[in-house]
Amino acid sequence: MDPFTDSAGAIARAVNARSTSAVEVAEALIPRAERVDAQLGAYLQRTPELMREHARRVDARVASGESLPLAGVPVAIKDNMCLTGTRTTAGSKILEGFVAPYTATAVQRLLDAGALPVGKTNLDEFAMGSSGENSALGLTRNPYDLDRVPGGSSAGSAAAVGGFEATLSLGSDTGGSIREPAAFCNVVGFKPTYGRVSRYGLIAFASSLDQIGPFARSVADAALVYDVIAGKDPLDATSVDRDVEPAAGFLREDLRGVRVGIVKEFALDALDAASRAVYEAAYADLERLGAELVDVTLPTAEYGLATYYLIAPAECSSNLARFDGVRYGLRADGADVGEMYERTRAAGFGPEVKRRILIGTYALSSGYYDAYYLKAQKARTRIAEDFARAFERCDAIVSPAASSPAFRFNAKSDPVTMYLMDYYTIPGSLAGLPSLSVPCGAALPEDGTRPMPMGLQMTTPLFTERALLGYAHAYERATLHAEKLTPVTAVIESSTSLRAPSGNRA
Amino acid sequence: MPTDRIDIRHVARLARLALTDDEIATFAPQLGSLMTHVDALAQLETENVPATAQVVPSRNVQRADTVRPETILAREAALSNAPQVQGPYFRVPRIIAEEG
DSSP states (O other), rough: OOTTTTTTTHHHHHHHHTSOOOOHHHHHHHHHHHHHHHHHEEEEOOOHHHHHHHHHHHHHHHTTTOOOOOTTTTEETTTTTTTTTSOOOTTTTGGGOOOOOOOHHEEEEEEETOOEEEEEOOOOOOGGSSSSSSSOOOOBBBBBEEEBBSSSHHHHHHHHHTTTTSEEEEEESSSSTHHHHHHTTTSEEEETTTTOOOOTBBSOOTTTOEEEEEEESSSSHHHHHHHHHOOOOOTOOOOOOOOOOOOGOOOSSSOOTTTEEGGGGGGGGSSSSHHHHHHHHHHHHHHHTTOOOEEOOOOTTTHHHHHHHHHHHHEEEHHGGGOOOSSSSSSOOOHHHHHHHHHHHHHHHOOHHHHHHHHHHHSSTTTTIIIIIHHHHHHHHHHHHHHHTTEEEEEEEEESSSSSSBBBTTOOHHHHHHHHHGTTHHHHHHHHHOOOEEEEEOOOOTTOOEEEEEEEEEEEEOOOOHHHHHHHHHHHHHOOGGGGOOTTOOOOSSSOOOOOOOTTOO | OOTTOOOOOHHHTTTTTOOOOHHHHHHHHHHHHHHHHHHHGSSOTTTOOOOOOOOOOOOOOOOOSOOOGGGGGOOOHHTTTOHHHHHHHHOOOOOOOOOO
16 A cells, blocks of 8 residues: 555555554655655645644544545645635735635535545636646646646646645636646546536636536546535535436446547647647547547537637636725725725736736626627537537547647747647537546657657536546556656655655655 | 727726736737637627526526525634724725815
């Protein structure tokens, strides 16, 4: 039993069987996370005391006869989710000193299931970005090449799991913010159906799109988390009141009888040769596993980006109006309350957040609403209808998860170029569909020295999480791509036995 | 349409956001370029297409009109992150001008 490399399932089994304890897992993980994070910067804050406290509680519950699905499993939490008593910043200066007075439902469910909080992870400010570079509070590096971005916005949550600083993590996905960084960091990233997981305690960005989901190093572990966090929450009126089909016990090993849709509009010739070869091999592997590949079309997918960059900023401009220097967060001085608002928001928000607030305010302003926001909502309908039609011909749609592997820092200074990273993830987000990225190989970037991981995106109809995770599991077990790469950070110490003295520094 | 079509000072006022001249110089072309990209939407036929506010339909979500203690933030907790408080209140700068 190895607390760094073992699966969440294996750790929980060992803790439940009392062959190890949650306290031992915590004591092994805490110094390692500190050591690795000096290179990676995945965390904005680590919470060792809280982790120990939860570990003691888990051990007591197990001793009293309980069996917990995530007993003793180290988890990292994206820092746009509240956890009582921890700083919760959304990666923004405007919330730098905010201490959460309550806990998000998804986080609470993980803790109730026995998970141990390692800390809060870095993100693009208010989850707006595709590289992690928009955080105002820290720099997170890619565990597979420290000169490259981890992806975003759930930058630290992807890097922490990819760099073996946590077994699992939670992220949030609005237009690709789980799937793209998962692809960049060689991990599984899973966005469930919109409304499947409570958003209570998640700092809102675009409320009609935001969804919490897991990062894990295997599909089976992602399924374990899904089973714990999914389901109706009375504290979130948009969470869906519909039975959850558990996924973890229903994963499959082959794809016989599964029709997999290849999207005409996502033709691979948009990619460079090395990336194209990775996806061609992935599609061939799906076929080898028994899937029937069928051509499908999403004629409106090319409008996805334009639609998203009206809807998400519009909702963001409204949601972020609450940051006004009155009830929480930063306050700048002003002669009257209006000046105080304007200066507080000027000092507290970074450039990308300001850009999106401006776009959204413009799109919603008098005289433009019909041309922009309403038009985008209608386009959204057509995009969702396209998917529905495509799913008459197939059970799952596959595509690249991102437009390229992880790129170098400061490589994309133009906002629209950055937005294009999410070309493949955004249409499914607009349609609310469950979607994930699973490692599918690696390609050497032209300007790189190490092959960088890539992700295969799989998307299925609303509320078919069990099927989606099943397909991804079959593909993952047959290909084992994630295991072919080793993070540069991790010199995974050879003496990682739980019985080794903890706290020793390399 | 021209890329300088957004009156960025006006929009910033609506958004309660003070911008420096440098920011205006940077943001104006960036927003113009994004809006040009967005203009492509005009080509998409949406006549008689209903608008989607969110994909998973739900309407008029109601609950019993009873107190749920777990959702109530104690006054002390609610005030704990405030930049400035006075007794049990949030304190803000003057809102109404003094009478001359």
